[in-house]
Amino acid sequence: MDDTRRPPWPTLALTGGMALALALAAGETVRVSDAPTDLPAHAAARVGDVVITQDELDRATAALASDRRGGQRPDDRAHVLERLVDEALLVELALSHGLPHRDPRTRADLSAAALALLASEAELSEPSEPELERFYGERRGELRGAPQLRVELRFARGPDAVARVMAEGELLDDAPLPVPGGWVSERDLRELVGPSLASALSAAEVGVWLPPHPLDDGLVRLRVADRRAPEAPPLREVRDEVRALYRRQRGDDAVRAYLERARRDTPIVRRVAPGSAVE
Numbered sequence: 001m002d003d004t005r006r007p008p009w010p011t012l013a014l015t016g017g018m019a020l021a022l023a024l025a026a027g028e029t030v031r032v033s034d035a036p037t038d039l040p041a042h043a044a045a046r047v048g049d050v051v052i053t054q055d056e057l058d059r060a061t062a063a064l065a066s067d068r069r070g071g072q073r074p075d076d077r078a079h080v081l082e083r084l085v086d087e088a089l090l091v092e093l094a095l096s097h098g099l100p101h102r103d104p105r106t107r108a109d110l111s112a113a114a115l116a117l118l119a120s121e122a123e124l125s126e127p128s129e130p131e132l133e134r135f136y137g138e139r140r141g142e143l144r145g146a147p148q149l150r151v152e153l154r155f156a157r158g159p160d161a162v163a164r165v166m167a168e169g170e171l172l173d174d175a176p177l178p179v180p181g182g183w184v185s186e187r188d189l190r191e192l193v194g195p196s197l198a199s200a201l202s203a204a205e206v207g208v209w210l211p212p213h214p215l216d217d218g219l220v221r222l223r224v225a226d227r228r229a230p231e232a233p234p235l236r237e238v239r240d241e242v243r244a245l246y247r248r249q250r251g252d253d254a255v256r257a258y259l260e261r262a263r264r265d266t267p268i269v270r271r272v273a274p275g276s277a278v279e
Contacts, residue, residue, distance in 0.1 A: 039051075042054055042055070044056070044057040044081055044084075045081060045084070045085055047085055047088035047089060047092070048088075048092060050088045050091075050092070052081070052084050052085070052088065056084065057077065057080060057081055057084065060080045060083075060084060061076050061077050061080045064076055064080055094106065115255055118251070118254045118255045118258055119251030119252070119254060119255060120251070121254065122247075122250040122251045122253065122254035123247040123248070123250055123251045125250065126243075127243065127246050131246075132235070132239070132242060132243065132246060133235065135242065135245075135246050135249070136235045136242050139242075139245060139249075140232040141232070142245070143232040143233065143238055143241070143242070144229050144230055144231065144232050145185075145229070145230035146185045146186060146187060146230075147185070147186055147202075147227065147228070147229050148183040148184060148185050148186075148227070148228050148229075148230065149183070149184055149185075149186065149189060149201060149202075149224050149225075149226070149227050150181075150182065150183055150184070150224070150225045150226040150227075151179050151184065151189065151201060151222055151223070151224060151225065152222070152223050152225045153175055153177060153179055153220055153221065153222045153223075154172055154209075154220065154221045155172055155173055155174070155175035155176075155177070155215065155218055155219070155220045155221075156172055156173050156218055156219055157173050157217055157218035157219075158218075161212075161218050161219045162212060162219060165212050165219050165220070165221045166212070166221070173218060175215075175220060176215065176216050177192060177193060177215065177220065178192060179192055179193070179222075183228070186198065186201075186202050189201060189202075193222070197210075197213060197222060200222075201222060201224055204223065204224050205224070206224050206225070206226060206227055207223065207224070207225070208223055208224070209221050209222070209223040210222050210223060
């Protein structure tokens with residue numbers, strides 16, 4: 001087909017599964033009127049009971065133009081409208097054949113789209129200042145920085161290394177570990193002492209020495225002298241982050257509320273397998 005006459009439309013591929021759908025539709029004849037006498041002002045076309053809006057047509061035409069080096073062509077809008085009509089007919093065919101219930105891939109795609117729809121609608125609303133402050137107060141623990149440790153160590157070399165690192169007050173050797181004397185994050189500690197020692201320190205009680213651990217040509221003992229979780233920054237410094245967290249929570253709440261309501265209002269009958277239980 002001449003590309004100058006029929007530009008490709010990336011949002012609809014009439015191959016693979018679509019070809020099967022077209023085969024199922026063989027022999028069906030659908031006439032779409034060119035006369036927009038019964039169309040509302042915001043509609044570009046109506047396919048059965050489905051309205052294709054001017055906004056949908058604008059977005060699809062713009063998407064086509066953005067995918068092409070030469071930009072939009074004069075006849076793009078008309079061609080894209082026909083593709084949207086084809087798509088609406090194929091969607092109706094898929095629904096009439098029960099694909100949302102029979103085909104796992106279609107069902108998964110529709111479920112994901114429904115979740116995104118519920119979440120996006122809920123996330124559109126902007127929180128008021130009192131709502132944002134209340135939400136920040138409830139979730140400020142999640143905004144704290146990573147836990148930090150203050151670590152002490154004892155290191156010794158030689159045949160008496162075990163006795164020296166175990167005994168308080170013994171003269172020790174300089175450790176090959178550059179452990180800072182101040183606060184250090186667990187992530188930085190992992191880079192300094194390795195994953196195994198860092199994990200042991202993260203789980204250790206404050207003030208308890210870990211068992212001696214081989215290091216280079218000696219032995220090292222470590223303990224957590226203190227541990228802290230930094231305070232959450234004030235709201236004015238993390239307002240955008242809190243607002244984004246608020247929106248995500250609104251989306252999660254909307255999905256949960258819908259499913260609870262739908263489960264309550266929709267008859268659901270389960271066949272329980274022997275030996276199994278349904279809560």
